[in-house]
Amino acid sequence: MSDFTPRSEFLQTLMARGYVHQCSDFASLDALAAEGKVVAYVGYDCTAPSLHVGHLISIMMLSWLQRTGNTPIALMGGGTTRVGDPSGKDETRKILTIEQIDANKAEIRKTFAKFLDFGPGKAVMTDNAEWLAPLNYIEFLRDVGRHFSVNRMLSMDSVKLRLERENELSFIEFNYMLLQSYDFVELSRRYGCNLQMGGSDQWGNIVNGIDLGRRMGTPQLHALTCPLLTTASGAKMGKTAAGAVWLDAGMLSAYEYWQFWRNTEDADVGRFLRLFTFLPLDEIARLEALSGAGINEAKKVLATEATALMHGREAAEAAAETARTTFEAGGTAADLPGIEVPEAELKAGLGVLSAFVRAGLVASNGEARRQVQSGGLRVNDAVVTDIGQTLTLADATQAGAIKLSFGKKKHVLIRPA
RNA sequence: GGGGGAAUGUCCCGAGCGGCAAAGGGGGCGGACUGUAAAUCCGCUGGCUAAGCCUUCGCAGGUUCGAGUCCUGCUUCCCCCA
Numbered sequence: 415m416s417d418f419t420p421r422s423e424f425l426q427t428l429m430a431r432g433y434v435h436q437c438s439d440f441a442s443l444d445a446l447a448a449e450g451k452v453v454a455y456v457g458y459d460c461t462a463p464s465l466h467v468g469h470l471i472s473i474m475m476l477s478w479l480q481r482t483g484n485t486p487i488a489l490m491g492g493g494t495t496r497v498g499d500p501s502g503k504d505e506t507r508k509i510l511t512i513e514q515i516d517a518n519k520a521e522i523r524k525t526f527a528k529f530l531d532f533g534p535g536k537a538v539m540t541d542n543a544e545w546l547a548p549l550n551y552i553e554f555l556r557d558v559g560r561h562f563s564v565n566r567m568l569s570m571d572s573v574k575l576r577l578e579r580e581n582e583l584s585f586i587e588f589n590y591m592l593l594q595s596y597d598f599v600e601l602s603r604r605y606g607c608n609l610q611m612g613g614s615d616q617w618g619n620i621v622n623g624i625d626l627g628r629r630m631g632t633p634q635l636h637a638l639t640c641p642l643l644t645t646a647s648g649a650k651m652g653k654t655a656a657g658a659v660w661l662d663a664g665m666l667s668a669y670e671y672w673q674f675w676r677n678t679e680d681a682d683v684g685r686f687l688r689l690f691t692f693l694p695l696d697e698i699a700r701l702e703a704l705s706g707a708g709i710n711e712a713k714k715v716l717a718t719e720a721t722a723l724m725h726g727r728e729a730a731e732a733a734a735e736t737a738r739t740t741f742e743a744g745g746t747a748a749d750l751p752g753i754e755v756p757e758a759e760l761k762a763g764l765g766v767l768s769a770f771v772r773a774g775l776v777a778s779n780g781e782a783r784r785q786v787q788s789g790g791l792r793v794n795d796a797v798v799t800d801i802g803q804t805l806t807l808a809d810a811t812q813a814g815a816i817k818l819s820f821g822k823k824k825h826v827l828i829r830p831a
Numbered sequence: 832g833g834g835g836g837a838a839u840g841u842c843c844c845g846a847g848c849g850g851c852a853a854a855g856g857g858g859g860c861g862g863a864c865u866g867u868a869a870a871u872c873c874g875c876u877g878g879c880u881a882a883g884c885c886u887u888c889g890c891a892g893g894u895u896c897g898a899g900u901c902c903u904g905c906u907u908c909c910c911c912c913a
Contacts, residue, residue, distance in 0.1 A: 676867065677868075710866055742867095783881095785875085788874055789861075791861090820860090821860075821861060822861095
């Protein structure tokens with residue numbers, strides 16, 4: 415599939431940067447893209463109030479689509495979120511209330527605004543609840559359901575896996591692919607959408623949509639999937655100790671987001687620079703070629719560029735500076751994450767163990783105790799050896815705060831208030 | 832409808848003669864080594880006012896000095912027969 419040589423800037427870019435996993439028809443899509451006639455959508459669930467790093471790759475694809483003169487559509491799954499996609503999951507997804515979905519949707523909207531231009535005639539954002547919610551069951555069965563073969567649906571990976579593993583697959587989830595297919599058709603009719611993009615796990619669902627389109631008389635539709643991202647050591651991308659790496663600043667600060675990218679494995683740096691920044695390829699090639707400790711420079715560029723896209727250039731530079739002060743100069747940057755503790759409490763003396771719990775660095779006093787055993791806790795850069803140690807106002811440094819560190823990378827400031 | 836099997840530490844998989852805070856993995860976290868990397872090695876991976884106390888093995892009862900383990904009922908899932 416990769417021996418195809420595209421003419422269009424869109425496909426050239428995507429292929430060169432490693433976004434392409436599979437495509438239903440390269441030549442046909444390339445022809446559309448060369449004329450700026452691609453209208454492509456990616457669907458996003460509204461199960462959380464923020465998207466996470468896992469979604470970023472497809473957002474970047476939409477952005478490149480726009481940058482190369484085509485039209486992106488961000489589809490909010492306000493309707494499908496009420497059903498739940500069984501793809502790649504063993505367990506039935508929680509079904510959210512409409513209020514939760516709407517609230518999540520509003521937050522997610524803000525993220526897209528940073529990557530896409532929604533001006534008149536530009537990118538489109540819509541919600542499939544618009545056409546899915548008013549659907550009439552009988553009509554839907556008659557117009558759409560008739561085109562689906564249960565035999566074939568049963569043979570699809572997403573379904574087959576669940577059956578083979580003897581996992582429950584509810585009827586409502588079984589219907590998810592019908593709804594997603596119908597979305598594609600509906601978007602084709604409403605916006606002339608002719609391409610759906612998504613992760614490689616979406617291939618089956620997307621191809622179903624293409625089929626449905628053919629049967630329901632839309633122009634030819636296309637599928638383009640990107641690889642599912644894992645790190646070079648095989649871990650799922652976008653998970654940290656704290657959980658998902660959220661895009662929204664309210665869920666994860668710019669500093670923590672910067673740190674996430676800074677901690678990229680050596681082997682991933684080039685790949686991530688191509689996928690998650692807009693830096694020119696020759697510049698990336700130069701950074702990627704750095705070896706040994708030099709590759710850290712590339713990681714900083716990656717972190718700052720990726721953070722700038724999401725949180726703005728200024729926040730990204732600030733995060734880089736905070737990191738520099740903390741890690742390279744060994745100092746205490748004033749804008750590390752922090753918590754406030756009433757002055758009176760500090761006067762009375764606050765136990766180290768509970769201080770670390772308060773700071774959210776460890777889950778319980780017990781864990782704090784154990785970490786002291788292994789030398790993982792530090793106060794103002796001094797290793798904690800006595801679990802009975804208490805913190806008082808006198809421990810505040812000239813910056814006016816007490817620095818708690820858990821491991822080498824996690825720091826929280828305690829500020830008297 | 833009948834018969835058989837399963838549910839374990841709230842991340843997952845998974846052992847468990849009536850003495851069990853419960854083997855072993857994976858994952859995660861910390862330490863050492865490094866470069867805020869990977870690999871490797873070591874340690875940790877229920878809670879608390881901590882030589883003690885409390886809460887955990889699908890749910891509810893029972894037997895017992897003592898129950899994850901035995902008995903009864905229930906729930907859910909799987910397999911075979913109808």
